[in-house]
Amino acid sequence: MDKLTPYLPFLIPILIIELALMLTALVHVLRHPHYRFGSKPLWIIVVVVFQIIGPIVYFAFGRGEE
Protein backbone atom coordinates (compact mmCIF):
# COMPACT_ATOMS: atom_id res chain seq x y z
CA MET A 1 0.00 0.00 0.00
CA ASP A 2 2.92 2.31 0.59
CA LYS A 3 3.29 2.71 -3.11
CA LEU A 4 -0.17 4.24 -3.34
CA THR A 5 0.57 6.97 -0.82
CA PRO A 6 2.05 9.41 -3.35
CA TYR A 7 -1.14 9.16 -5.37
CA LEU A 8 -3.47 9.95 -2.49
CA PRO A 9 -4.01 13.58 -3.62
CA PHE A 10 -5.41 12.08 -6.82
CA LEU A 11 -7.34 9.22 -5.30
CA ILE A 12 -9.18 11.34 -2.76
CA PRO A 13 -11.06 13.42 -5.38
CA ILE A 14 -12.13 10.19 -7.04
CA LEU A 15 -13.52 8.89 -3.79
CA ILE A 16 -15.30 12.19 -3.19
CA ILE A 17 -16.97 12.01 -6.62
CA GLU A 18 -18.06 8.43 -6.09
CA LEU A 19 -19.51 9.48 -2.77
CA ALA A 20 -21.26 12.47 -4.32
CA LEU A 21 -22.81 10.23 -6.98
CA MET A 22 -23.94 7.76 -4.34
CA LEU A 23 -25.42 10.49 -2.13
CA THR A 24 -27.26 12.16 -5.04
CA ALA A 25 -28.88 8.85 -5.90
CA LEU A 26 -29.52 7.89 -2.28
CA VAL A 27 -31.25 11.18 -1.50
CA HIS A 28 -33.38 10.76 -4.63
CA VAL A 29 -34.29 7.18 -3.69
CA LEU A 30 -35.36 8.28 -0.24
CA ARG A 31 -37.27 11.37 -1.30
CA HIS A 32 -39.13 9.91 -4.31
CA PRO A 33 -40.58 6.60 -3.15
CA HIS A 34 -42.04 5.73 -6.57
CA TYR A 35 -39.96 3.48 -8.79
CA ARG A 36 -40.55 1.99 -12.22
CA PHE A 37 -39.77 -1.33 -10.56
CA GLY A 38 -38.10 -2.56 -7.39
CA SER A 39 -38.57 -1.27 -3.90
CA LYS A 40 -36.92 1.26 -1.66
CA PRO A 41 -34.66 -1.25 0.16
CA LEU A 42 -33.56 -2.74 -3.16
CA TRP A 43 -32.59 0.60 -4.63
CA ILE A 44 -30.82 1.68 -1.44
CA ILE A 45 -28.68 -1.46 -1.63
CA VAL A 46 -28.02 -1.09 -5.35
CA VAL A 47 -27.04 2.56 -5.02
CA VAL A 48 -24.83 2.10 -1.97
CA VAL A 49 -23.15 -1.20 -2.81
CA PHE A 50 -22.48 -0.82 -6.52
CA GLN A 51 -20.31 2.24 -6.82
CA ILE A 52 -20.84 4.37 -9.97
CA ILE A 53 -22.88 1.67 -11.73
CA GLY A 54 -25.61 1.62 -9.05
CA PRO A 55 -26.53 5.31 -9.25
CA ILE A 56 -26.43 5.23 -13.06
CA VAL A 57 -28.73 2.23 -13.24
CA TYR A 58 -31.04 3.90 -10.73
CA PHE A 59 -31.31 7.16 -12.69
CA ALA A 60 -31.63 5.35 -16.02
CA PHE A 61 -34.16 2.68 -15.07
CA GLY A 62 -35.35 2.84 -11.48
CA ARG A 63 -36.47 6.42 -11.13
CA GLY A 64 -40.24 6.71 -11.27
CA GLU A 65 -42.18 9.34 -13.21
CA GLU A 66 -42.49 12.57 -11.30
Next chain:
Amino acid sequence: MNAFTAFFKKELSEAAHTHKLTVMGLVFLLFGMMNPLTAKVLPDILAGVMPDGITITLATPTALDSWAQFFKNVPQMGLIVMVLLYGGMLANELSRGTLTQLLTRGLPRKTVVLAKFSAASLVWTAAYALCFFVTYAYTVYFWPEGSTTGLPLAAFSLWVFGLMLLSTLLLGGVLFKNSYGCLLLTGGLVALLSLLNILPAMQAVNPMVLPSNGMALLSGTFPASGFVTPLLVTGAIIMSMLSGTIFLFNRKAL
Protein backbone atom coordinates in the same frame (compact mmCIF):
# COMPACT_ATOMS: atom_id res chain seq x y z
CA MET B 1 -38.34 34.27 -27.71
CA ASN B 2 -38.96 31.66 -30.35
CA ALA B 3 -40.24 28.13 -29.83
CA PHE B 4 -36.84 26.52 -30.36
CA THR B 5 -35.13 28.56 -27.65
CA ALA B 6 -38.02 27.99 -25.26
CA PHE B 7 -38.02 24.22 -25.74
CA PHE B 8 -34.21 24.03 -25.73
CA LYS B 9 -34.18 25.86 -22.39
CA LYS B 10 -36.82 23.47 -21.08
CA GLU B 11 -34.68 20.49 -22.14
CA LEU B 12 -31.63 21.83 -20.32
CA SER B 13 -33.53 22.68 -17.16
CA GLU B 14 -35.11 19.21 -17.31
CA ALA B 15 -31.64 17.65 -17.54
CA ALA B 16 -30.70 19.57 -14.40
CA HIS B 17 -33.90 18.72 -12.53
CA THR B 18 -33.84 15.02 -13.37
CA HIS B 19 -30.16 14.73 -12.34
CA LYS B 20 -29.05 13.82 -15.87
CA LEU B 21 -26.65 16.73 -15.78
CA THR B 22 -25.23 15.78 -12.37
CA VAL B 23 -24.75 12.14 -13.25
CA MET B 24 -23.22 12.84 -16.67
CA GLY B 25 -20.89 15.45 -15.19
CA LEU B 26 -19.77 13.35 -12.24
CA VAL B 27 -19.29 10.15 -14.24
CA PHE B 28 -17.29 11.80 -17.00
CA LEU B 29 -15.22 13.74 -14.46
CA LEU B 30 -14.54 10.47 -12.71
CA PHE B 31 -13.42 8.81 -15.94
CA GLY B 32 -11.28 11.82 -16.71
CA MET B 33 -9.40 11.37 -13.44
CA MET B 34 -9.24 7.60 -13.52
CA ASN B 35 -7.77 7.26 -17.01
CA PRO B 36 -4.30 8.67 -16.25
CA LEU B 37 -4.30 7.40 -12.71
CA THR B 38 -5.06 3.83 -13.73
CA ALA B 39 -2.28 3.99 -16.31
CA LYS B 40 0.14 5.31 -13.69
CA VAL B 41 -0.80 3.08 -10.78
CA LEU B 42 -1.69 -0.19 -12.49
CA PRO B 43 1.88 -1.54 -12.80
CA ASP B 44 2.49 -0.78 -9.10
CA ILE B 45 -0.71 -2.50 -8.07
CA LEU B 46 0.07 -5.55 -10.18
CA ALA B 47 3.54 -5.71 -8.66
CA GLY B 48 2.01 -5.34 -5.21
CA VAL B 49 -0.41 -8.23 -5.53
CA MET B 50 2.17 -10.60 -6.98
CA PRO B 51 3.41 -13.17 -4.44
CA ASP B 52 6.92 -12.54 -3.11
CA GLY B 53 9.64 -14.06 -5.19
CA ILE B 54 7.92 -13.63 -8.48
CA THR B 55 8.93 -10.57 -10.34
CA ILE B 56 7.25 -9.37 -13.43
CA THR B 57 8.71 -6.82 -15.65
CA LEU B 58 6.30 -4.18 -16.85
CA ALA B 59 7.12 -1.36 -19.16
CA THR B 60 7.15 2.02 -17.45
CA PRO B 61 3.77 3.64 -18.25
CA THR B 62 3.70 6.54 -20.66
CA ALA B 63 1.30 9.24 -21.79
CA LEU B 64 0.06 6.83 -24.45
CA ASP B 65 -1.10 4.39 -21.75
CA SER B 66 -3.17 7.16 -20.22
CA TRP B 67 -4.85 7.90 -23.57
CA ALA B 68 -5.30 4.18 -24.14
CA GLN B 69 -7.43 4.18 -20.98
CA PHE B 70 -9.35 7.20 -22.30
CA PHE B 71 -10.09 5.57 -25.66
CA LYS B 72 -11.09 2.37 -23.90
CA ASN B 73 -13.26 3.80 -21.10
CA VAL B 74 -15.17 6.50 -22.94
CA PRO B 75 -16.48 4.27 -25.77
CA GLN B 76 -17.11 1.31 -23.49
CA MET B 77 -18.51 2.98 -20.40
CA GLY B 78 -19.08 6.67 -21.12
CA LEU B 79 -21.18 6.16 -24.23
CA ILE B 80 -23.22 3.49 -22.47
CA VAL B 81 -23.95 5.82 -19.58
CA MET B 82 -25.02 8.54 -21.99
CA VAL B 83 -27.25 6.18 -23.98
CA LEU B 84 -28.86 4.83 -20.80
CA LEU B 85 -29.58 8.30 -19.44
CA TYR B 86 -30.87 9.72 -22.74
CA GLY B 87 -32.68 6.58 -23.92
CA GLY B 88 -36.11 7.94 -23.06
CA MET B 89 -35.67 11.55 -24.09
CA LEU B 90 -38.38 11.46 -26.77
CA ALA B 91 -40.02 8.10 -26.03
CA ASN B 92 -41.02 8.98 -22.47
CA GLU B 93 -42.61 12.25 -23.45
CA LEU B 94 -44.62 10.54 -26.18
CA SER B 95 -45.79 7.71 -23.98
CA ARG B 96 -46.76 10.02 -21.14
CA GLY B 97 -48.37 12.62 -23.39
CA THR B 98 -46.56 15.63 -21.96
CA LEU B 99 -45.92 16.97 -25.47
CA THR B 100 -49.60 17.09 -26.46
CA GLN B 101 -50.38 20.45 -24.87
CA LEU B 102 -47.17 22.01 -26.19
CA LEU B 103 -47.74 20.74 -29.74
CA THR B 104 -51.31 22.00 -29.79
CA ARG B 105 -49.96 25.31 -28.53
CA GLY B 106 -48.08 25.75 -31.80
CA LEU B 107 -44.77 24.05 -31.14
CA PRO B 108 -43.65 22.56 -34.50
CA ARG B 109 -42.75 18.88 -34.27
CA LYS B 110 -39.51 19.53 -36.14
CA THR B 111 -38.51 21.95 -33.39
CA VAL B 112 -39.06 19.28 -30.73
CA VAL B 113 -36.64 16.91 -32.47
CA LEU B 114 -34.00 19.53 -33.21
CA ALA B 115 -34.15 21.14 -29.76
CA LYS B 116 -33.89 17.76 -28.05
CA PHE B 117 -30.94 16.80 -30.22
CA SER B 118 -29.21 20.12 -29.59
CA ALA B 119 -29.73 20.02 -25.84
CA ALA B 120 -28.57 16.41 -25.51
CA SER B 121 -25.58 17.17 -27.75
CA LEU B 122 -24.67 20.12 -25.59
CA VAL B 123 -24.69 17.99 -22.43
CA TRP B 124 -22.70 15.24 -24.18
CA THR B 125 -20.21 17.81 -25.49
CA ALA B 126 -19.75 19.41 -22.07
CA ALA B 127 -19.34 16.08 -20.26
CA TYR B 128 -16.96 14.76 -22.92
CA ALA B 129 -14.89 17.95 -22.89
CA LEU B 130 -14.68 17.78 -19.10
CA CYS B 131 -13.43 14.19 -19.29
CA PHE B 132 -10.98 15.00 -22.06
CA PHE B 133 -9.41 18.03 -20.42
CA VAL B 134 -9.11 16.39 -17.01
CA THR B 135 -7.36 13.40 -18.60
CA TYR B 136 -5.25 15.83 -20.59
CA ALA B 137 -4.22 17.84 -17.53
CA TYR B 138 -3.31 14.77 -15.46
CA THR B 139 -1.44 13.22 -18.37
CA VAL B 140 0.64 16.32 -18.92
CA TYR B 141 1.32 16.47 -15.17
CA PHE B 142 2.43 12.83 -14.90
CA TRP B 143 4.31 12.65 -18.20
CA PRO B 144 5.41 16.17 -19.13
CA GLU B 145 7.72 14.89 -21.82
CA GLY B 146 5.13 12.65 -23.52
CA SER B 147 4.02 13.59 -27.00
CA THR B 148 0.70 12.68 -28.57
CA THR B 149 0.20 13.46 -32.20
CA GLY B 150 -3.22 12.88 -33.71
CA LEU B 151 -5.00 13.41 -30.40
CA PRO B 152 -7.37 16.17 -31.61
CA LEU B 153 -8.59 14.06 -34.55
CA ALA B 154 -9.03 10.93 -32.42
CA ALA B 155 -10.94 12.87 -29.76
CA PHE B 156 -13.09 14.66 -32.33
CA SER B 157 -14.02 11.36 -34.01
CA LEU B 158 -15.18 9.80 -30.76
CA TRP B 159 -17.27 12.91 -30.07
CA VAL B 160 -18.96 12.65 -33.49
CA PHE B 161 -19.76 9.00 -32.81
CA GLY B 162 -21.53 10.07 -29.60
CA LEU B 163 -23.68 12.47 -31.63
CA MET B 164 -24.64 9.62 -33.93
CA LEU B 165 -25.84 7.56 -30.97
CA LEU B 166 -27.97 10.48 -29.78
CA SER B 167 -29.61 10.83 -33.19
CA THR B 168 -30.31 7.07 -33.17
CA LEU B 169 -32.00 7.39 -29.79
CA LEU B 170 -34.36 10.03 -31.22
CA LEU B 171 -35.29 7.82 -34.16
CA GLY B 172 -35.91 4.99 -31.69
CA GLY B 173 -38.13 7.30 -29.65
CA VAL B 174 -40.45 8.04 -32.53
CA LEU B 175 -40.45 4.38 -33.68
CA PHE B 176 -41.02 2.60 -30.39
CA LYS B 177 -42.56 4.97 -27.86
CA ASN B 178 -40.58 3.43 -25.00
CA SER B 179 -37.00 3.77 -23.85
CA TYR B 180 -36.20 0.07 -24.13
CA GLY B 181 -36.98 0.18 -27.84
CA CYS B 182 -34.57 3.10 -28.22
CA LEU B 183 -31.85 1.24 -26.35
CA LEU B 184 -32.41 -1.87 -28.49
CA LEU B 185 -32.25 0.12 -31.71
CA THR B 186 -29.04 1.86 -30.66
CA GLY B 187 -27.49 -1.35 -29.35
CA GLY B 188 -28.53 -3.12 -32.53
CA LEU B 189 -26.96 -0.44 -34.71
CA VAL B 190 -23.66 -0.64 -32.83
CA ALA B 191 -23.72 -4.45 -32.99
CA LEU B 192 -24.40 -4.34 -36.72
CA LEU B 193 -21.60 -1.85 -37.35
CA SER B 194 -19.21 -3.96 -35.26
CA LEU B 195 -20.10 -7.04 -37.30
CA LEU B 196 -19.58 -5.16 -40.53
CA ASN B 197 -16.18 -4.11 -39.26
CA ILE B 198 -15.01 -7.70 -39.65
CA LEU B 199 -15.18 -7.27 -43.41
CA PRO B 200 -11.98 -5.51 -44.49
CA ALA B 201 -13.82 -3.76 -47.32
CA MET B 202 -16.19 -2.10 -44.84
CA GLN B 203 -13.44 -0.77 -42.60
CA ALA B 204 -12.74 2.08 -44.96
CA VAL B 205 -16.23 3.56 -44.47
CA ASN B 206 -17.52 2.11 -41.21
CA PRO B 207 -18.43 4.59 -38.44
CA MET B 208 -17.05 2.05 -35.95
CA VAL B 209 -13.60 3.32 -36.93
CA LEU B 210 -14.36 6.50 -34.99
CA PRO B 211 -14.61 5.02 -31.48
CA SER B 212 -12.30 2.03 -32.01
CA ASN B 213 -9.28 3.30 -33.93
CA GLY B 214 -8.40 6.36 -31.84
CA MET B 215 -5.59 4.55 -30.05
CA ALA B 216 -4.26 3.09 -33.29
CA LEU B 217 -4.07 6.62 -34.66
CA LEU B 218 -2.12 7.80 -31.63
CA SER B 219 0.32 4.92 -31.75
CA GLY B 220 0.82 5.45 -35.47
CA THR B 221 -0.61 2.13 -36.67
CA PHE B 222 -3.63 3.71 -38.39
CA PRO B 223 -3.42 6.69 -40.74
CA ALA B 224 -5.29 9.88 -40.07
CA SER B 225 -6.62 9.77 -43.63
CA GLY B 226 -8.49 6.58 -42.70
CA PHE B 227 -10.83 8.70 -40.54
CA VAL B 228 -12.03 10.96 -43.32
CA THR B 229 -14.53 8.66 -45.03
CA PRO B 230 -15.98 7.21 -41.77
CA LEU B 231 -16.44 10.77 -40.48
CA LEU B 232 -18.33 11.75 -43.62
CA VAL B 233 -20.43 8.59 -43.46
CA THR B 234 -21.24 9.22 -39.81
CA GLY B 235 -22.20 12.81 -40.59
CA ALA B 236 -24.54 11.54 -43.28
CA ILE B 237 -26.03 8.99 -40.89
CA ILE B 238 -26.70 11.69 -38.27
CA MET B 239 -28.41 13.86 -40.89
CA SER B 240 -30.57 11.02 -42.16
CA MET B 241 -31.45 9.86 -38.63
CA LEU B 242 -32.64 13.38 -37.78
CA SER B 243 -34.56 13.87 -41.02
CA GLY B 244 -36.03 10.40 -40.65
CA THR B 245 -37.14 11.20 -37.11
CA ILE B 246 -38.75 14.47 -38.21
CA PHE B 247 -40.41 12.77 -41.20
CA LEU B 248 -41.91 10.00 -39.07
CA PHE B 249 -42.84 12.31 -36.20
CA ASN B 250 -44.72 14.64 -38.57
CA ARG B 251 -46.82 11.70 -39.71
CA LYS B 252 -47.35 10.22 -36.30
CA ALA B 253 -50.83 10.25 -34.82
CA LEU B 254 -50.74 11.36 -31.20
Next chain:
Amino acid sequence: MMDILCLEHLRKSFGDKAVIHDLSLAVPKGSVYGFLGPNGAGKTTTMKMILGLLKADAGTITVCGEPVRFGETKTNRHIGYLPDVPEFYGYMRAKEYLRLCGEIAGMSVQQISQKSSELLSLVGLSGNNQKIAGYSRGMKQRLGIAQALLNDPKLLICDEPTSALDPVGRKEILEILHRAREKTTVLFSTHILSDAERICDHVAVLNEGRVTLNGTLDELRKQHGQGRLLVEFSSQDDLDRCRQLPELTQSFIGAQIEGYTAILCVPDLPAAETALLSVLVRESILPNRLENQEPTLESLFMEAIR
Protein backbone atom coordinates in the same frame (compact mmCIF):
# COMPACT_ATOMS: atom_id res chain seq x y z
CA MET C 1 -73.95 34.18 -36.36
CA MET C 2 -70.55 32.97 -37.49
CA ASP C 3 -69.50 29.37 -37.02
CA ILE C 4 -66.18 29.13 -35.26
CA LEU C 5 -65.73 25.47 -36.03
CA CYS C 6 -67.12 23.54 -38.94
CA LEU C 7 -66.83 19.81 -39.55
CA GLU C 8 -68.01 18.47 -42.87
CA HIS C 9 -68.43 14.82 -43.79
CA LEU C 10 -65.65 13.71 -41.52
CA ARG C 11 -64.60 10.06 -41.61
CA LYS C 12 -62.01 8.14 -39.70
CA SER C 13 -61.24 4.49 -39.21
CA PHE C 14 -58.55 2.69 -37.28
CA GLY C 15 -57.67 -0.37 -39.32
CA ASP C 16 -60.94 -2.03 -40.24
CA LYS C 17 -62.87 -0.36 -37.50
CA ALA C 18 -64.72 2.74 -38.64
CA VAL C 19 -64.89 5.16 -35.74
CA ILE C 20 -66.42 8.23 -37.37
CA HIS C 21 -68.96 7.96 -40.18
CA ASP C 22 -69.77 11.09 -42.11
CA LEU C 23 -69.81 13.52 -39.22
CA SER C 24 -70.90 17.10 -39.86
CA LEU C 25 -71.17 19.72 -37.18
CA ALA C 26 -71.05 23.48 -36.79
CA VAL C 27 -70.19 25.24 -33.57
CA PRO C 28 -71.55 28.81 -33.47
CA LYS C 29 -69.46 31.60 -32.01
CA GLY C 30 -70.05 32.33 -28.35
CA SER C 31 -71.79 29.08 -27.55
CA VAL C 32 -71.04 26.50 -24.92
CA TYR C 33 -71.24 23.35 -26.98
CA GLY C 34 -71.68 20.03 -25.26
CA PHE C 35 -70.36 17.09 -27.20
CA LEU C 36 -72.13 14.12 -25.70
CA GLY C 37 -71.96 10.44 -26.28
CA PRO C 38 -71.32 7.16 -24.57
CA ASN C 39 -67.73 6.02 -24.02
CA GLY C 40 -66.14 4.95 -27.27
CA ALA C 41 -68.50 7.00 -29.45
CA GLY C 42 -65.59 8.83 -31.09
CA LYS C 43 -65.56 12.08 -29.13
CA THR C 44 -61.81 12.10 -28.40
CA THR C 45 -60.99 11.00 -31.96
CA THR C 46 -63.01 13.90 -33.37
CA MET C 47 -61.31 16.40 -31.05
CA LYS C 48 -57.87 15.12 -31.96
CA MET C 49 -58.68 15.54 -35.64
CA ILE C 50 -59.77 19.14 -34.99
CA LEU C 51 -56.36 19.73 -33.38
CA GLY C 52 -54.42 18.10 -36.20
CA LEU C 53 -53.15 15.35 -33.91
CA LEU C 54 -54.91 12.68 -35.97
CA LYS C 55 -55.37 12.52 -39.70
CA ALA C 56 -58.95 12.44 -40.96
CA ASP C 57 -59.61 9.87 -43.71
CA ALA C 58 -62.03 12.17 -45.47
CA GLY C 59 -63.90 15.42 -44.94
CA THR C 60 -62.90 18.94 -44.02
CA ILE C 61 -62.43 20.78 -40.75
CA THR C 62 -62.36 24.57 -40.61
CA VAL C 63 -61.48 26.64 -37.57
CA CYS C 64 -62.29 30.35 -37.86
CA GLY C 65 -62.58 29.86 -41.62
CA GLU C 66 -59.13 28.26 -41.99
CA PRO C 67 -58.76 24.61 -42.96
CA VAL C 68 -57.08 22.29 -40.44
CA ARG C 69 -54.18 20.23 -41.77
CA PHE C 70 -52.82 17.17 -39.98
CA GLY C 71 -49.49 17.72 -38.28
CA GLU C 72 -49.53 21.47 -38.94
CA THR C 73 -50.42 23.58 -36.01
CA LYS C 74 -51.37 26.84 -37.71
CA THR C 75 -55.07 26.73 -36.90
CA ASN C 76 -54.21 25.79 -33.34
CA ARG C 77 -53.34 29.41 -32.59
CA HIS C 78 -57.10 29.98 -32.38
CA ILE C 79 -57.60 26.99 -30.10
CA GLY C 80 -56.94 26.19 -26.48
CA TYR C 81 -56.95 22.48 -25.74
CA LEU C 82 -57.35 20.52 -22.54
CA PRO C 83 -56.75 16.77 -23.02
CA ASP C 84 -58.76 14.29 -20.96
CA VAL C 85 -55.83 13.60 -18.65
CA PRO C 86 -53.41 16.51 -19.04
CA GLU C 87 -49.81 15.54 -18.33
CA PHE C 88 -47.24 18.01 -17.10
CA TYR C 89 -43.56 18.09 -16.26
CA GLY C 90 -43.62 17.15 -12.60
CA TYR C 91 -40.57 19.14 -11.64
CA MET C 92 -42.08 22.44 -12.78
CA ARG C 93 -44.34 24.81 -10.89
CA ALA C 94 -47.56 26.19 -12.36
CA LYS C 95 -45.99 29.56 -13.23
CA GLU C 96 -42.97 27.94 -14.89
CA TYR C 97 -45.20 25.71 -16.99
CA LEU C 98 -47.32 28.63 -18.16
CA ARG C 99 -44.14 30.54 -18.97
CA LEU C 100 -42.94 27.66 -21.16
CA CYS C 101 -46.29 27.54 -22.95
CA GLY C 102 -46.29 31.31 -23.43
CA GLU C 103 -42.75 31.32 -24.80
CA ILE C 104 -43.64 28.57 -27.25
CA ALA C 105 -46.65 30.54 -28.41
CA GLY C 106 -44.38 33.55 -28.94
CA MET C 107 -45.86 35.77 -26.25
CA SER C 108 -43.80 38.57 -24.72
CA VAL C 109 -42.46 38.30 -21.18
CA GLN C 110 -44.86 40.98 -20.01
CA GLN C 111 -47.90 39.35 -21.63
CA ILE C 112 -46.96 36.01 -20.12
CA SER C 113 -46.65 37.24 -16.58
CA GLN C 114 -49.84 39.27 -16.80
CA LYS C 115 -51.89 36.46 -18.38
CA SER C 116 -50.44 33.83 -16.03
CA SER C 117 -51.41 35.59 -12.85
CA GLU C 118 -54.84 36.44 -14.24
CA LEU C 119 -55.51 32.82 -15.26
CA LEU C 120 -54.03 31.25 -12.15
CA SER C 121 -56.39 33.30 -10.05
CA LEU C 122 -59.28 32.31 -12.35
CA VAL C 123 -58.56 28.63 -11.77
CA GLY C 124 -57.75 29.11 -8.09
CA LEU C 125 -54.04 28.26 -8.18
CA SER C 126 -52.59 31.72 -7.71
CA GLY C 127 -51.01 31.26 -4.30
CA ASN C 128 -49.73 27.79 -5.12
CA ASN C 129 -45.99 27.30 -5.25
CA GLN C 130 -45.97 23.50 -5.20
CA LYS C 131 -44.29 21.35 -7.82
CA ILE C 132 -46.83 19.91 -10.27
CA ALA C 133 -45.76 16.40 -9.25
CA GLY C 134 -47.69 16.90 -6.02
CA TYR C 135 -50.92 18.06 -7.70
CA SER C 136 -54.24 16.24 -7.41
CA ARG C 137 -56.15 15.42 -10.58
CA GLY C 138 -58.46 18.35 -10.06
CA MET C 139 -55.53 20.74 -9.73
CA LYS C 140 -53.95 19.34 -12.90
CA GLN C 141 -57.25 19.80 -14.69
CA ARG C 142 -57.41 23.41 -13.48
CA LEU C 143 -53.83 24.11 -14.54
CA GLY C 144 -54.74 22.50 -17.88
CA ILE C 145 -57.56 25.00 -18.34
CA ALA C 146 -55.25 27.90 -17.47
CA GLN C 147 -52.79 26.60 -20.05
CA ALA C 148 -55.54 26.26 -22.64
CA LEU C 149 -56.73 29.84 -22.08
CA LEU C 150 -53.24 31.36 -22.11
CA ASN C 151 -53.31 32.74 -25.65
CA ASP C 152 -56.91 34.05 -25.48
CA PRO C 153 -58.19 31.30 -27.79
CA LYS C 154 -61.34 31.87 -29.83
CA LEU C 155 -62.25 28.23 -29.23
CA LEU C 156 -61.63 26.24 -26.06
CA ILE C 157 -61.73 22.47 -26.53
CA CYS C 158 -61.96 20.33 -23.40
CA ASP C 159 -61.99 16.56 -23.55
CA GLU C 160 -63.98 15.07 -20.67
CA PRO C 161 -62.83 17.79 -18.28
CA THR C 162 -64.96 16.57 -15.40
CA SER C 163 -65.09 12.81 -15.79
CA ALA C 164 -62.23 11.86 -13.50
CA LEU C 165 -63.12 14.26 -10.72
CA ASP C 166 -65.06 14.13 -7.49
CA PRO C 167 -68.25 16.21 -7.19
CA VAL C 168 -66.45 19.21 -5.68
CA GLY C 169 -63.78 19.19 -8.39
CA ARG C 170 -66.44 18.87 -11.08
CA LYS C 171 -68.37 21.82 -9.75
CA GLU C 172 -65.21 23.95 -9.74
CA ILE C 173 -64.31 23.03 -13.33
CA LEU C 174 -67.84 23.72 -14.55
CA GLU C 175 -67.79 27.12 -12.88
CA ILE C 176 -64.47 27.95 -14.52
CA LEU C 177 -65.80 26.89 -17.94
CA HIS C 178 -68.91 28.93 -17.34
CA ARG C 179 -66.79 32.00 -16.62
CA ALA C 180 -64.59 31.29 -19.65
CA ARG C 181 -67.59 31.56 -21.98
CA GLU C 182 -67.56 35.32 -21.61
CA LYS C 183 -64.39 35.45 -23.70
CA THR C 184 -64.41 32.32 -25.82
CA THR C 185 -66.50 29.64 -27.45
CA VAL C 186 -66.35 26.39 -25.48
CA LEU C 187 -66.60 22.90 -26.95
CA PHE C 188 -66.47 20.17 -24.38
CA SER C 189 -67.12 16.49 -24.45
CA THR C 190 -68.64 14.56 -21.62
CA HIS C 191 -70.71 11.56 -20.82
CA ILE C 192 -72.03 13.17 -17.66
CA LEU C 193 -75.34 14.64 -18.76
CA SER C 194 -75.97 16.75 -15.70
CA ASP C 195 -72.71 18.60 -16.39
CA ALA C 196 -73.80 19.38 -19.92
CA GLU C 197 -77.26 20.43 -18.77
CA ARG C 198 -75.71 22.79 -16.24
CA ILE C 199 -73.63 24.93 -18.59
CA CYS C 200 -74.31 24.09 -22.25
CA ASP C 201 -76.61 25.98 -24.56
CA HIS C 202 -75.93 23.70 -27.55
CA VAL C 203 -75.51 19.96 -27.58
CA ALA C 204 -74.66 17.34 -30.13
CA VAL C 205 -75.03 13.66 -29.32
CA LEU C 206 -72.55 11.36 -30.98
CA ASN C 207 -73.33 7.68 -31.17
CA GLU C 208 -71.31 5.09 -33.04
CA GLY C 209 -69.56 7.75 -35.07
CA ARG C 210 -72.69 9.63 -36.15
CA VAL C 211 -74.39 12.76 -34.85
CA THR C 212 -77.80 11.58 -33.80
CA LEU C 213 -79.06 14.74 -32.13
CA ASN C 214 -77.93 18.30 -32.61
CA GLY C 215 -79.24 21.74 -31.65
CA THR C 216 -79.79 24.17 -28.82
CA LEU C 217 -81.09 22.65 -25.62
CA ASP C 218 -84.36 24.62 -25.84
CA GLU C 219 -85.04 23.56 -29.43
CA LEU C 220 -84.32 19.96 -28.63
CA ARG C 221 -86.64 20.01 -25.67
CA LYS C 222 -89.39 21.40 -27.88
CA GLN C 223 -88.83 19.12 -30.85
CA HIS C 224 -88.10 15.88 -29.18
CA GLY C 225 -89.67 13.96 -26.43
CA GLN C 226 -93.39 14.47 -25.74
CA GLY C 227 -94.62 16.70 -22.97
CA ARG C 228 -95.40 14.90 -19.80
CA LEU C 229 -98.01 15.87 -17.27
CA LEU C 230 -97.89 14.40 -13.80
CA VAL C 231 -101.07 14.28 -11.73
CA GLU C 232 -101.11 12.95 -8.20
CA PHE C 233 -104.65 12.28 -6.95
CA SER C 234 -105.65 12.15 -3.32
CA SER C 235 -107.45 8.81 -3.64
CA GLN C 236 -107.89 5.81 -5.91
CA ASP C 237 -111.48 6.85 -6.32
CA ASP C 238 -110.56 10.21 -7.86
CA LEU C 239 -108.13 8.54 -10.19
CA ASP C 240 -110.69 6.02 -11.42
CA ARG C 241 -113.35 8.71 -11.92
CA CYS C 242 -110.98 10.77 -13.96
CA ARG C 243 -109.99 7.88 -16.18
CA GLN C 244 -113.58 7.24 -17.09
CA LEU C 245 -114.38 10.79 -18.14
CA PRO C 246 -114.89 10.85 -21.91
CA GLU C 247 -112.75 14.04 -22.36
CA LEU C 248 -109.79 12.38 -20.75
CA THR C 249 -109.83 8.79 -21.98
CA GLN C 250 -107.63 9.78 -24.90
CA SER C 251 -104.99 11.30 -22.61
CA PHE C 252 -104.93 8.29 -20.35
CA ILE C 253 -103.93 5.96 -23.17
CA GLY C 254 -100.35 4.98 -22.52
CA ALA C 255 -100.21 6.78 -19.20
CA GLN C 256 -97.92 5.42 -16.51
CA ILE C 257 -99.90 4.85 -13.33
CA GLU C 258 -98.31 4.22 -9.99
CA GLY C 259 -100.42 4.30 -6.85
CA TYR C 260 -102.52 7.49 -7.12
CA THR C 261 -100.10 9.10 -9.54
CA ALA C 262 -100.55 9.22 -13.30
CA ILE C 263 -98.04 10.48 -15.81
CA LEU C 264 -99.76 11.46 -19.05
CA CYS C 265 -97.90 11.69 -22.33
CA VAL C 266 -99.45 14.46 -24.40
CA PRO C 267 -98.48 15.99 -27.74
CA ASP C 268 -99.44 19.56 -26.85
CA LEU C 269 -98.61 20.29 -23.26
CA PRO C 270 -100.32 23.69 -22.69
CA ALA C 271 -103.58 22.59 -24.36
CA ALA C 272 -103.68 19.33 -22.45
CA GLU C 273 -102.98 21.11 -19.20
CA THR C 274 -105.82 23.60 -19.77
CA ALA C 275 -108.24 20.83 -20.66
CA LEU C 276 -107.29 18.77 -17.66
CA LEU C 277 -107.60 21.68 -15.24
CA SER C 278 -111.02 22.68 -16.45
CA VAL C 279 -112.30 19.12 -16.19
CA LEU C 280 -110.90 18.75 -12.70
CA VAL C 281 -112.60 21.97 -11.58
CA ARG C 282 -115.88 20.91 -13.10
CA GLU C 283 -115.78 17.53 -11.38
CA SER C 284 -114.44 19.06 -8.13
CA ILE C 285 -111.50 16.70 -8.10
CA LEU C 286 -108.60 18.31 -6.26
CA PRO C 287 -105.30 16.68 -7.06
CA ASN C 288 -102.46 16.73 -4.53
CA ARG C 289 -99.96 17.65 -7.19
CA LEU C 290 -99.99 18.72 -10.81
CA GLU C 291 -96.66 18.99 -12.54
CA ASN C 292 -95.57 19.94 -16.00
CA GLN C 293 -92.54 17.77 -16.79
CA GLU C 294 -90.13 19.00 -19.46
CA PRO C 295 -88.12 16.35 -21.24
CA THR C 296 -84.75 16.01 -19.51
CA LEU C 297 -81.48 15.84 -21.37
CA GLU C 298 -81.26 12.30 -20.14
CA SER C 299 -84.47 11.28 -21.84
CA LEU C 300 -83.37 13.02 -25.04
CA PHE C 301 -79.98 11.35 -24.83
CA MET C 302 -81.38 7.89 -24.24
CA GLU C 303 -83.66 8.38 -27.21
CA ALA C 304 -80.75 9.57 -29.40
CA ILE C 305 -78.44 6.68 -28.69
CA ARG C 306 -81.11 4.02 -28.98
